[in-house]
Amino acid sequence: MSAVTAPRPATASSHEGSSAPATPRRAFVEQVMGLPVSVHVRGELPAVQATEVEEAVGQVWSFLHKVDELFSTWRPDSELMRLRRGELDGADAHPWHEEVAQLCAQAQQRTGGLFTAAYPGSGGYDPTGLVKGWAVEKAAAHLANVPGISWCVNAGGDIVAGAGRGARPTSWRVGIEDPRSPGTVAASLDLAIGGLATSGTAARGLHIGDPRTGGAVDRAGSVTVWGPGLLWADVWATALFVDPVAGREALAAHDPAYRSFVL
Template sequence: MRIDQRRAHWADEQPRTRWVDQTAFHHPRPDLRLGARRHRVERAGGGAYDRISVRHTVHTSTAEYTLLLNAPDWLGHRIVGEALRDAVAELRAVDLTYGPNQPDSLVSRLRRDEISPDSYPPLADLVDRCAAMRAATDGWFDAWAVPGGFDPGGLLGGWAVERAAARLRAAGIHDYAVLSGADLTVRGHAAHGGPWRVAVHHPTDTRRAPLVLEMTAGAVGTSGVTGRRGHVVDPHTGEPTDRLAAATVVGPDLAVADAYATALYAAGPAGLAWFRTGSDYRPLFAHHRR
């Protein structure tokens, strides 16, 4: 389906993501809204009688996460509750164990050369992902180009969400959404039985109709919509960058989408070249600052 090119750079369909032109047809309201400081759950009820629908919000030292679970009734409330607690525990564990602002975290110990990257398998995975994104973005995402050394903050939140989502799948829950600020990952179907309908609002022009994604698997990562200037550093100069007002990227994995969005925010329009070589990731918005 063709979408308005003024609202996105590409109209290609992502695997298991349907792009809907909100202006062309009448559709039910979205399940989730992102962008324009409207990162919220639009509706959480309305589930089928044979489903268990759960909404839960958890706070860590750096972020707020909302988990929406839509589990089959036969799984039972006890197992669903245990899966939710397991996913929440993973989010808290990532914050405590890998957060660069936690003085005793593995990342902080790595920065102090107390341990090596391969001391713990998850830490090695985190370091490898950062290295891969540095290569994929021509150095515009560089977890090592920060004061004090290694800082994976540009993808750590997405990495935490994907690890929590893996806990849900391991427990047999394959229909869920996990949100953090302007970022999310979804799988399966919403409580109403259809794909998750995600309205992505333009980051600066609130008069524009949102771009609506119907998703059964995928993630949306965003950088810049908080309104804070200078929170992303140009890794080549060490200075804060504000070439764009915001950058939003969609793709299969939230950690990667987050890193791409951070790098695109830093690089500006030059970063659009990363998505023209058959990548599974696409920018929805790369909006210039006025």
């Protein structure tokens, strides 16, 4: 789980001028993919526009629930589990499986093998380390169709932000939690458009594997990565937690638009 705290709007004094009134904001929360996902929307919302927001948020939830049906490792009836058991032919599976498999292959190549979907003991294939970032980023695209708003989606601390049609993006202040001192913010940054993800062991224990050894990464700390999109921020956060030195070298070579913060 990411160690990022829930986002809050930047203060009016630092981003909108000291005399500007607070911008109206709405928040929505849904339990999906085994974690709470929240959508935060900021902007002037007349009745018609508010309805558009609610419809877009409903599309976000529908998309994420569909992803859960397809990729969950906790649901024995998911397509992923049926593929693992040989009960479903790949040709008959939803097209998203092929899309995710191709992205996992790209992630393994870009990170120099620090990220992989091939793990012994998990049916030989487990794309879930990429699926959350991919799914939340694609789901959030529904919000980009609503005019005049800024939005932020927080999926267990992994965050993607953006703006609707014709809107000027406004920043969201994100706090990065100190993994050695829960509840303490070690650093903060502003995110207007793009994604941010954190990997570490403080919340979920030793759940991140090192593909080079086949064992779990057994160390404290966390890595936060942010940049143009959540999918690759999430992949790189995992890779840098596995090996901060080699991960930073690969990140600089393949995705220099992303930044990292290692604790």
